[in-house]
Amino acid sequence: MHATNLYLDLSFLPLPTLLGLLCLGYWASCVVYNLYFHPLASIPGPLWWRATRLCFIRSFLSGRLVRDVLKIHERYGEIVRIAPDEVSFADEDIWQAALSGRNPLPKNPTFFTPPPGQANGLLTASSDVGARIRQVMMPAFTERALSKQEPVIQLYAGLLVERLKERVAASSSPNQQAIVNTVDWFNWFTFDLVGELAFGESFECLENAKHHPWVDMIFSSIKAAAFAAVTRYYTGLETLLLQIIPTAIRKRQMEHYTLAVERIHQRMSAPPRDDFMRPMLENNPDFKKMTIPEIEATMSVLIIAGSETTATTLCGICNHLVQNPTQLKQLEQEIRSRFQSDKQITLHAIQNLPFLNAVIQEGLRLCNPVAGGLLRRIPKGGLRLCGHFLPEGTHVIVNSTAMSLSEKNFHRANEFLPERFLPESMRPAEFENDHRNNQKPFSLGVRSCIGKSFGLAEMRLVLARLVWEFDISMAQDKRLDWNRLKTYVMVQKDTIEIAIKKRDREHEKS
Ligand code: HEM
Secondary structure, X not given: OOHHHHOOOOOOOOHHHHHHHHHHHHHHHHHXXXXXXXXXXOOOOOHHHHHOOHHHHHHHHOOOHHHHHHHHHHHHOOEEEEEOOEEEEOOOOHHHHHHOOOOOOOEOOOOOOOOOOOOOOOOOOOHHHHHHHHHHHHHHHOHHHHHHHHHHHHHHHHHHHHHHHHHHHOOOOOOOEEEEEHXXXXXXXXXXXXXXXXXXXXXXXXXXXXXXXXXXXXXXXXXXXXXXXXXXXXXXXHHHHHHHOOHHHHHHHHHHHHHHHHHHHHHHOOOOOOOOOHHHHHOOHHHOOOOHHHHHHHHHHXXXXXXXXXXXXXXXXXXXXXXOHHHHHHHHHHHHHHOOXXXXXXXXXXXXXXXXXXXXXXXXXXXXXXXXXXXXXOOOOOEEEOOEEEOOOOEEEEOHHHHHOOOOOOOXXXXXXXXXXXXXXXXXXXXXXXXXXXXXOOOOOOOOOOOHHHHHHHHHHHHHHHXXXXXXXXXXXXXXXXXXXXXXXXEOOOOOEEEEEEOOHHHHHO
């Protein structure tokens, strides 16, 4: 036999076909490697998700990733592979393994990267820079600071209630009932409040009962940023995409940042006040501990991190309360029997109300605003986590949502049952075996939520004032299934309506 017969002669193929075949061959060999030879090959997950990143990206872009990964956990277990180089953990040991101690896993730069031209702020900073920034900011987020901020929080909670009362008074329905979109009202409340505390001036959304154009801009720029993040899974694609992203979107992102920076500088030159910026100006001589670009980046992100999270949770809680009249009644009883006037509803007075706190915990469990979990990346040298060796660069999700919604952790996991979070002496026996320790909506460790106390205080106050002032119920035919909402980093909520009317004190007596 002639030696050349051993080779496949492909010279008759046109060049594009040949290139196409080469690409296909390369792709097929990657698939085989990912499935059988990759260091993560032993971790279970659906075949095509393990084989290529495309399933993950398709799910992410359609806003269904959180739900899809949840289903994968239900089918394959607590540790699952959801892309060739990504593992999602719903194993309770992951909290300690990934997030606690002095050297927790670094945040995943695929998602935690500032937009081009902007500095790193607290949210995106590396561990050591983050620790330095937190040290400066911390005095604005203690319980002591919170009590100094209380007059401002009360002011905006009061304004929210007044505006809602006007809606009820203007209602033409026979029982003086107004239908309100909680998404608007809670967003207006949280944006106004955080605007006031971060920049020294509110967005006046509640005052005007409408969105500030900046707030719309923030929403669209977050979605754009989430889409841009996906390109970082492929080296070089981001640079290419940045050329393709319509200049309008890039312009909007820049406009947001420029506006934020303008307001930040206005606040910096104003007299001292008890807000989020105070320690950055007072405990930070010559801006050495926290530089001006770091302040700009941190404050512009704080507007989103400090408002969208609480607004989402409040919407979720109200949506569940109106669908669960027994739990709503119990909350009404607790609030209405405790206070004789709205003036008595102070942050201190509502701090330890058992049912109110249980409602918030249950709301955070079912409607976690950081629904995609905690996104981390394995550092140089690789690491062993929960019994698996993960090579350097592996994407890791600490999947708080999967843990919160697992029947293994919570009895009747998909139902809204705040009773499970009552103090032990008041808790029904059926929730005895719930793993409440797996519920950490504010994360843990050195990068846990800096605004936890502030966010909890806001939510307690708004719910207490709302229930004290109004009878709330489900707007006719408006039963919303929270699980159907899409998530693009933030939960996408267009309209979540409830009915409110003036509290019927006569009826309460009877
Ligand atoms: C329901 C309310 C809230 C929830 C569930 C929540 C949850 C979280 C979580 C889970 C993280 C960690 C993210 C990660 O490491 O990947 C985080 C970080 C953060 N949160 Fe919150 N948050 C809430 C409200 C707030 C508020 C009110 C503020 C500020 C006023 C705030 C400011 C921040 C900041 C600045 C970080 C970054 C901290 C760091 O990287 O060191 N959050 N939050």
